[in-house]
Amino acid sequence: MARSFLPTVPARGPFAPDFWRSPLRGPWFTSVLGVVLLGGVTILFVTGLLSYAAYNPDLARVNDKTPGKGLLGFYLFPWPTDPPWLYRLTQGVHVTLGLVLVPVLLAKLWSVVPRLFTLPPARSLTHALERISLLLLVGGALFQFTTGILNVQLDYVFPGSFYPLHFYGAWVFIGAFVAHTVLKAPTAMRNLRHMRNVRDGGEELVAPRPDPPTVSRRGALGLVGGGSLLLFATSAGRSFDGPLRETAVLTPHGGPEPGSGPGGFQINKTAAYAGIRTAETTEEAWRLVVTGPAGTVRLSRADLLGLPLHSAALPIACVEGWSTSDQWWRGVRLRDLAALAGHREPVDVFVESLQRRGAFRRGALRANQVADPRSLLALFVNGEELTPDHGYPARIIVPAAPGVLNTKWVARLTFGAL
Amino acid sequence: MKPAVLVCSFVLCVYAGVRLLDGDWFLVALWFVGAAVVHDLVLLPLYAGADRVLVKGAGRWVNHVRVPAALSGLLLLVWFPLISGRVSERYAGVAGQSAQGYAERWLIITAVLFVGSAVVFAVRRRRG
Structure with missing residues (x-):
């Protein structure tokens, strides 16, 4: 037999079972973390898909950063305007929960790391497929968490635009995640139901020659939970204003507000960054161009002030997870401007900004958004004229829409065919 | 059942994966696989090693x-x-x-x- 000529080399280093000494590893510990991630990742995935839908990518090319999505956009639906805090809630949950799950993910990966080092690398075709799937699972999880966490800190080192990377990455990850859940969740549930007494599945995670324990399994879970709590306490506040925002001490758009007074609330992109020149926003220079079947109208700010003005209390909510509470906006209803352009029924609108940079300097809003009486071309906020950083001379504000679709420094509105 | 589950999941992974890699495919793949490699072979050994040193040094405290x-x-x-x-x-x-x-x-x-x-x-x- 050829086999007998091969000397049996004892497994060395991390490939040897007794290399792994922690007495914490075992089916119960891994199962607890796995079940937490099962719930958490499911919420992350759903809120992520909702955020994708909130951009109305199927409405117009300008809204769509993933034109090749194909079947992955199967579920898209017109994003509603009610409740007005919808995006604030879903995206706040998405980003804050993602941060809170970081220690759980790290602990879960730590608990199963001995499995990475198995010899032979693949015992069978099925085993090989399973290991490839696990690479997609672990790589996918880390890729999604890393791109998300870097993006909220504006650290754009990842290889490409955030939208397609995070969207397609999510689908690769969830493919492997669903397979892993189908294959492992029954065992995990059984392990939890029997607590630590009966073990069927995952025994190989238990160290054969464990070191003396320095912390209990519950203590270790407490540390993981403490890490989650600490991340929550230092970031959740950025979905609120005032003293609560000040608690988000390590998080972008946390801490003190960027100023005081009516315009003293969070700014996504400043006028300077967007390349807005003061000369083009003056009373004499700026004109809003409104186009529709009735032709093209050019309105000065004084003309707009002569139209019926309405108010709406609406939040700003960013894809990066921060949001403000309701600001009091005042301006012209989008549906009134649609009527001025010659549309009796509300229609879609194509919005163009003066800004020179930014992926959303042009954006489209759907008819249901234009129809909402709270959707405004705002001229005032909190009783004062808009500040340059909040979009002077005029900006869009639409209930429940992601922040970037509330276009600032609006120059042109084209109602109808997109 | 296991192979069937895995093959079904790969269909979705490949469908999304070719779209993920549509761009700088090499760098994206490097990030995706590299994330797992850096975590498993760099970050984890680093903090596990530091912990081992700590246990030796600090004893029961x-x-x-x-x-x-x-x-x-x-x-x-x-x-x-x-x-x-x-x-x-x-x-x-x-x-x-x-x-x-x-x-x-x-x-x-x-x-x-x-x-x-x-x-x-x-x-x-x-x-x-």
């Missing part, structure tokens, strides 16, 4: 160092771009807010964690 160090390290890992100051300029320009102070606040939290742990240590030791 190890958790009074381990817990604050782990929590502080976690914050540093997540907020490294802001704490290190590498995005300060961009953040200030984009958001109109100062990006100063993240390192100081992280150090303060770290100090509070270690001081808190030391207080618990002192109380426990007095009780024997």
Whole structure:
């Protein structure tokens, strides 16, 4: 037999079972973390898909950063305007929960790391497929968490635009995640139901020659939970204003507000960054161009002030997870401007900004958004004229829409065919 | 059943994967696989090794160092771009807010964690 000529080399280093000494590893510990991630990742995935839908990518090319999505956009639906805090809630949950799950993910990966080092690398075709799937699972999880966490800190080192990377990455990850859940969740549930007494599945995670324990399994879970709590306490506040925002001490758009007074609330992109020149926003220079079947109208700010003005209390909510509470906006209803352009029924609108940079300097809003009486071309906020950083001379504000679709420094509105 | 589940999942992974790689495919693949490799072969051995040294050094009081160090390290890992100051300029320009102070606040939290742990240590030791 050829086999007998091969000397049996004892497994060395991390490939040897007794290399792994922690007495914490075992089916119960891994199962607890796995079940937490099962719930958490499911919420992350759903809120992520909702955020994708909130951009109305199927409405117009300008809204769509993933034109090749194909079947992955199967579920898209017109994003509603009610409740007005919808995006604030879903995206706040998405980003804050993602941060809170970081220690759980790290602990879960730590608990199963001995499995990475198995010899032979693949015992069978099925085993090989399973290991490839696990690479997609672990790589996918880390890729999604890393791109998300870097993006909220504006650290754009990842290889490409955030939208397609995070969207397609999510689908690769969830493919492997669903397979892993189908294959492992029954065992995990059984392990939890029997607590630590009966073990069927995952025994190989238990160290054969464990070191003396320095912390209990519950203590270790407490540390993981403490890490989650600490991340929550230092970031959740950025979905609120005032003293609560000040608690988000390590998080972008946390801490003190960027100023005081009516315009003293969070700014996504400043006028300077967007390349807005003061000369083009003056009373004499700026004109809003409104186009529709009735032709093209050019309105000065004084003309707009002569139209019926309405108010709406609406939040700003960013894809990066921060949001403000309701600001009091005042301006012209989008549906009134649609009527001025010659549309009796509300229609879609194509919005163009003066800004020179930014992926959303042009954006489209759907008819249901234009129809909402709270959707405004705002001229005032909190009783004062808009500040340059909040979009002077005029900006869009639409209930429940992601922040970037509330276009600032609006120059042109084209109602109808997109 | 296992092969069937895996093959079904690969169909979705491949469908999304070709779209993910549509661009700088090599760099994207490097990030995707590299994330797993860097975690499993660099980050994890580093903190596990540090923990081993700590256990040897601190003996039965190890958790009074381990817990604050782990929590502080976690914050540093997540907020490294802001704490290190590498995005300060961009953040200030984009958001109109100062990006100063993240390192100081992280150090303060770290100090509070270690001081808190030391207080618990002192109380426990007095009780024997």
